[in-house]
Amino acid sequence: MAVLLFFLGHHYFSLFFQTFFQHRYAAHAAFRMSKGWERFFYVITWIMQGSSYLSPRAYALMHRLHHAYADTDKDPHSPLFSKNLMDMMMKTWRYYAAVYDGSMPIEENYKKNVPDWKFMDKVGHSWASRIFWVGVYIWFYVTFATSPWMYLLIPIHMFMSPVHGAVINWYAHKYGYENFEMKNTSENLFPVDLLMLGEGYHNNHHKHASRANFGSRWHEIDPVYPFILLFDKLHIIRLNKSMPDAIMGVNRLERDAETFAAEKKDKDMVA
Ligand SMILES: [Zn+2]
Ligand SMILES: [Zn+2]
Numbered sequence: 501m502a503v504l505l506f507f508l509g510h511h512y513f514s515l516f517f518q519t520f521f522q523h524r525y526a527a528h529a530a531f532r533m534s535k536g537w538e539r540f541f542y543v544i545t546w547i548m549q550g551s552s553y554l555s556p557r558a559y560a561l562m563h564r565l566h567h568a569y570a571d572t573d574k575d576p577h578s579p580l581f582s583k584n585l586m587d588m589m590m591k592t593w594r595y596y597a598a599v600y601d602g603s604m605p606i607e608e609n610y611k612k613n614v615p616d617w618k619f620m621d622k623v624g625h626s627w628a629s630r631i632f633w634v635g636v637y638i639w640f641y642v643t644f645a646t647s648p649w650m651y652l653l654i655p656i657h658m659f660m661s662p663v664h665g666a667v668i669n670w671y672a673h674k675y676g677y678e679n680f681e682m683k684n685t686s687e688n689l690f691p692v693d694l695l696m697l698g699e700g701y702h703n704n705h706h707k708h709a710s711r712a713n714f715g716s717r718w719h720e721i722d723p724v725y726p727f728i729l730l731f732d733k734l735h736i737i738r739l740n741k742s743m744p745d746a747i748m749g750v751n752r753l754e755r756d757a758e759t760f761a762a763e764k765k766d767k768d769m770v771a
Contacts (some may be wrong), residue, residue: 502644507653510548514660515697517545518554519724523699526560526615530712531728531737542620550633552661553624557616558600562592564610566669567709570684577669580685585670589662592669600625634658664696672702679716680707691719698722712739 521541524530533541546553562576569575576595582588598604600621623629637657641650656663668689676687686706693700698714701722705714715722731737 503641503646503650503653506640506644507657510550510657510660512697514548514550514552515664515699516724516727517541517548518661518664519697519699520727521545522554522556522559523563524712524724524728525737526556527563528710529613529740530710531732531739533737537736538615539617539620542615542617546620546624546629549624549661550636551630551658553629554596554661555600555621555625557614557621558596560614561606561610562596562599565606567706568610570682570686570706571673577665578685579670579673585666588670589666592665593662664699667696668699668702672700676700676703678703680704682706688720692721694721694723697724710740 571578577592672689673685676689686703688703689700701714704716712728713722713725732739
């Protein structure tokens with residue numbers, strides 16, 4: 501029982517801060533917050549993601565490029581350009597590392613309003629931190645596991661954030677249903693997404709990238725959205741109500757049908 505609670509707790513809490521802080525806030529600026537709150541959420545994200553902490557800055561930059569180039573050869577992660585799930589995860593990791601250390605050149609317009617706290621990134625990325633958190637997971641299982649098979653869950657704890665990323669980047673670009681016709685393979689993975697806290701409404705999200713609510717149809721409940729409304733009420737964050745796409749226009753990064761057609765034509769002409 502303790503192991504089950506620990507596993508579910510780690511899954512949901514780390515995913516909550518990934519979708520709330522790294523995805524909706526850092527990458528898409530769906531809401532604003534003060535520097536103080538930003539730092540608070542940096543620290544909480546580090547605690548929740550533990551050994552698989554991802555820099556919100558590197559996450560945001562890589563993710564903006566995913567929206568801009570979804571399912572083309574410039575996409576950081578696309579099932580169309582990977583042999584299998586593992587291949588895509590490894591490519592994503594190399595891409596992320598290059599974004600993190602600055603060796604990947606990125607156009608200035610993708611860097612607008614990206615949070616940056618080098619100290620916390622250094623801490624979260626350090627071997628000391630990674631090993632410390634793996635030690636915590638192992639300690640928990642040694643203390644509370646009631647059967648040897650439970651130890652098989654430890655690698656999932658260790659790589660929780662990449663596992664969450666892979667579920668969406670692979671499966672939600674392969675399986676599901678579409679509400680919106682897009683020039684990419686994004687799908688809504690589940691009609692009701694409690695498992696991935698709304699991240700599974702990926703087709704909706706590609707259509708309206710900077711919307712705080714990922715649900716679109718009546719049954720598409722986004723479990724994170726009520727928390728966003730609550731945080732807004734408590735003045736922890738400020739939702740961009742009047743100008744939903746204005747902060748940095750990430751929505752406009754998603755290539756519209758005409759741009760896509762024009763690019764395709766250029767490519768065909770070259771070929
Ligand atoms: Zn996508
Ligand atoms: Zn996104």
